[in-house]
Amino acid sequence: MMRFLFLVLLLSICSCKKQTQKPEQITEQKAIIAAPIQKYDPIPMDSKIAHKLSKKEISSIFTRRNQNRLGISNDLYQAYSYKDKSGEYYLLLTDHMQGINEEKDTLYDNIYALNVTNKNNQLKKRYTVTGEIDDDWETSIGFWNQYSEISDLNNDGLVNLVLTYGTTGQDMYKDGRVKILIYHNKKRVSIKHQNSDIIGGRFTKINKKFYLLPAAIQDAVKEKMKLMVKNGHAIFPKDWEKQMAKESDRLEE
DSSP, rough: OOOHHHHHHHHHHHHHHHHHHHHGGGOOOOOOOOOOOTTTTOOOOOOOTEEEEEEHHHHSSOHHHHHHTOOOOSEEEEEEEEEETTTEEEEEEEEEEEETTTTEEEEEEEEEEEEEETTTTTEEEEEEEEEEOOOEEEEEEEEEEGGOEOOTSSSSSSSSSEEEEEEEEBBBBBGEEEEEEEEEEEEEEEEEOOOOOTTTTTEEEEEEGGSSOHHHHHOOOOOOHHHHHHSSSSSOOTTTHHHHHTSSSSOOO
16 A cells, blocks of 8 residues: 555656646747837937937928928938048938828838938938838838947948838738848948748848948847847847858848
């Protein structure tokens, strides 16, 4: 009888150990509920070289006549000025409202950004950034200021502009797109990413010139990518950091 009771007790202890070990075997990451990107959040910047323009400054500098000359037809809702050893510049952000959905969300169908030189109070278009939604499956597009930046990342006396924008799809950020643009020494380098919560649906294309950028700029961009993952705004392929360390130009999963 004592042997029987001992055996039952032993089996009970083993069963409890297995049950307590099961949660440790779960390795899947919990889904992150992404907070909406805030359109009017300021772009992170070095305040010694960059300044966010007020509404009054925007209307004074970029009059309707100047906007027409620069080819601006969208709503100019945000602008920045910055200077470095190469000159003085403005970054202008515009978008076009498509409508308001049933959830009272404002939707946008295209964006347009301009980089403008300011020399002797003469404004001249330097380069532009355009983007629009895919009408078949995307719902809205916008600049993602929290993942952009205006600063001298590698301390060479020239501003490095990082400008990020993205889209939302039928499943919000989970099936939207992300594009990161990096400007360095008059050259533009891009990283394009397609989000998906389905394995095989997500991929990232990296311009090979990205790996020729100074290490400080590369690291700053990778930190923004990590933050996107943390905030639930991007789902990069598995081991994307290791693949980028090997200078891969296409990440797939």
